[in-house]
Amino acid sequence: xxxxxxxxxxxxxxxxxxxxxxxxxxxxxxxxxxxxxxxxxxxxxxxxxxxxxxxxxxxxxxxxxxxxxxxxxxxxxxxxxxxxxxxxxxxxxxxxxxxxxxxxxxxxxxxxxx
Amino acid sequence: xxxxxxxxxxxxxxxxxxxxxxxxxxxxxxxxxxxxxxxxxxxxxxxxxxxxxxxxxxxxxxxxxxxxxxxxxxxxxxxxxxxxxxxxxxxxxxxxxxxxxxxxxxxxxxxxx
Numbered sequence: 462x463x464x465x466x467x468x469x470x471x472x473x474x475x476x477x478x479x480x481x482x483x484x485x486x487x488x489x490x491x492x493x494x495x496x497x498x499x500x501x502x503x504x505x506x507x508x509x510x511x512x513x514x515x516x517x518x519x520x521x522x523x524x525x526x527x528x529x530x531x532x533x534x535x536x537x538x539x540x541x542x543x544x545x546x547x548x549x550x551x552x553x554x555x556x557x558x559x560x561x562x563x564x565x566x567x568x569x570x571x572x573x574x575x
Numbered sequence: 576x577x578x579x580x581x582x583x584x585x586x587x588x589x590x591x592x593x594x595x596x597x598x599x600x601x602x603x604x605x606x607x608x609x610x611x612x613x614x615x616x617x618x619x620x621x622x623x624x625x626x627x628x629x630x631x632x633x634x635x636x637x638x639x640x641x642x643x644x645x646x647x648x649x650x651x652x653x654x655x656x657x658x659x660x661x662x663x664x665x666x667x668x669x670x671x672x673x674x675x676x677x678x679x680x681x682x683x684x685x686x687x688x
Contacts, residue, residue: 504579504679505677510676551618562620565617565618
């Protein structure tokens with residue numbers, strides 16, 4: 462079975478500071494990994510996805526994530542936080558054997574302070 | 576030109592009632608899903624259809640019955656609503672392959688009183 466673990470249900474940063482949201486995965490097959498963002502009262506939007514083409518993946522809004530097989534991690538980063546980045550962020554995994562079943566982590570709420 | 580649209584946005588009803596949520600996608604995707612997001616924001620898949628055929632059916636009470644009249648529509652009917660059914664229900668769609676991202680609707684907030 463595939464799963465992802467997000468460390469830290471709440472992360473708070475100052476505007477302009479580095480954003481680091483952690484995600485570790487567990488998968489018996491090469492995983493496909495995703496980061497989604499959810500703004501209040503909205504659905505989820507795709508930030509970026511890893512599909513084995515490159516270990517460093519760039520997404521929208523200045524976010525990027527690095528796939529590290531040795532650490533089974535796929536952490537999300539952004540060099541400089543903006544107030545508009547405040548949202549809930551979800552890491553997710555899918556792969557063979559489960560249809561196109563996307564399994565989500567428990568989410569990390571990002572707060573950006575002045 | 577909304578990609579995945581679901582109605583209604585809010586649904587308030589009493590225990591024991593039957594209700595439906597409708598979902599439509601105009602992305603030409605083959606696969607559609609229902610996810611449930613609980614009060615702690617945890618997202619869990621309920622059902623998945625590929626070209627009108629049920630392919631994922633998680634351990635969901637049989638009071639929940641999805642219906643897909645065509646590959647652009649996936650509706651969710653819930654019988655005998657219970658307090659614990661209160662949640663936000665998201666419809667999503669994607670292409671059928673594993674690395675295709677899901678496109679989500681804006682959710683239906685169901686409150687059972």
